[in-house]
Amino acid sequence: MTTRTRFAPSPTGFLHVGGARTALFCWLQARKEQGVFILRIEDTDLERSTPESVQAILDGMEWLGLDHDEGPFYQTHRFDRYAEVTKELLAAGKAYPCWCSKERLEKLREEQMAAGLKPRYDGHCRGGAEPVPGVDPVIRFRNPQVGSVVFEDRVRGRIAVSNEELDDLVIARPDGSPTYNFTVVVDDIDMGVTLVIRGDDHINNTPRQINIYEALGATPPQFAHVPMILGEDGARLSKRHGAVSVLQYREMGYLPEALLNCLVRLGWSFGDQEVFSRDEMVEHFSIDDVNRKAAAFDHTKLDWLNQHWMKTLPAGRVATELRPQFEAAGLDPAKGPALEDLVGVQAERVNTLKAMAEASRPYYEDFADFDPDAAKKHLRPVAAEPLQAIRDTLAGLAAWTPEALDAAVRETAERLEVNMGKIAQPLRVALTGSGMSPSIDLTLWLVGQERALARIDSALGFIAERAAQQR
């Protein structure tokens, strides 16, 4: 039987990293077994679901490259189907209407808590109750009262829960709209899902869902409950941990390859291997190897992986992701070196694309001032001669290539009998305004001949002006 997995987020917010990892695991397992990956939007909560969230989830999935084979299906389009199944259950006596008021239920809950019991519906209407005039009833599932539900979770192992712990859950509200525990079961049956991979906050729901499968005469799928992702402080990941939305990571300049790589290693490993390409993940991943412990999301590791992938991926691929960062930084890629060339030089110097765009500013637009510290240290009168010398050499250079530029700088230093530093540092400050940049040949290469000459002239002017002031 072909494996069919599904990712079923509810559109009440963005796609966060926890959801993204669940989606990744579903996707990987399907791809690995050449199965089918289904996307389903669980939007039965009309109050909280928004079209923006749906779009954010779709965008996030697309950016990560987690493509689905079927769907997206929307539960709101399937209300007729749920109503139909509810009717069947009612007809078979496997569900019943309940007129209990919320007030009564609330009071019941409080009493049970006070008595040290687990709050559960007491079955007041289970035996058939008198309709309350003017009140639309909810529909409750008639859960077995004896025995226990046992299932073999593919990451947790055997889990057993006594039916005495469960109660008769609501499957339809007074207005007829269905509830979560019911819709998932109906959908997973209708969509032929064979393996349910989801967060372990759903473990407690599983036994009651299995009871519904059985009431419907269906064989439950396999389950795999993956541990949650925690924030860096070990608490459940939430907004206050900063970025949790996948799309925010794109904005911050992370590559999807890096985020995926980081996520896949949370709760899963393959020997000592840390770096995984998409293909390697598919090749080696197995849901059965996922461990049970909740893991904390580590941003520093993501930074490391991001840089790794910026250095490793084809420059053109990285450039594609870099382009939006230029726009965000207000930089025009047309006004400087080709982004592919830039990536080749900058990838090893920063760990996000955002930082790369920022660090590349001098190659795309003129800067107003020299960094005061760098200028003070390197744009001194003694630097005037080397700067003039290298300017003259550069002005006559026919080939503006890293090789030619490296040779030009070295020869000039040799000719003047000074250390490389004596010429490279002032030149660096002249070219970029700061004391930090790629190696001097590459810096020159990126700045370009025309700009380089003009900036050296500015620097020479700055030195002269400063000398005049001090005199």
Add this chain to the structure above:
RNA sequence: GUCCCCAUCGUCUAGAGGCCCAGGACCCUAGCCUUUCACGCUAGUAACGGGGGUUCGAAUCCCCCUGGGGACGCCA
């Protein structure tokens, strides 16, 4: 409160009774490389939560404790 789940360096993890006085990676520190900043390379610090068992032998199996998380909705 009741039920369920979890427990190896700061973090992610390897480890499925002897190969482990516990390995890798990130972070951090030191050194090397070097025209700056990085990259790279080398080295170092750092963990089996506690207590009982079982066993010739336990990080690995069992029990208790402690600590953490989750669920208990007419949310998903």
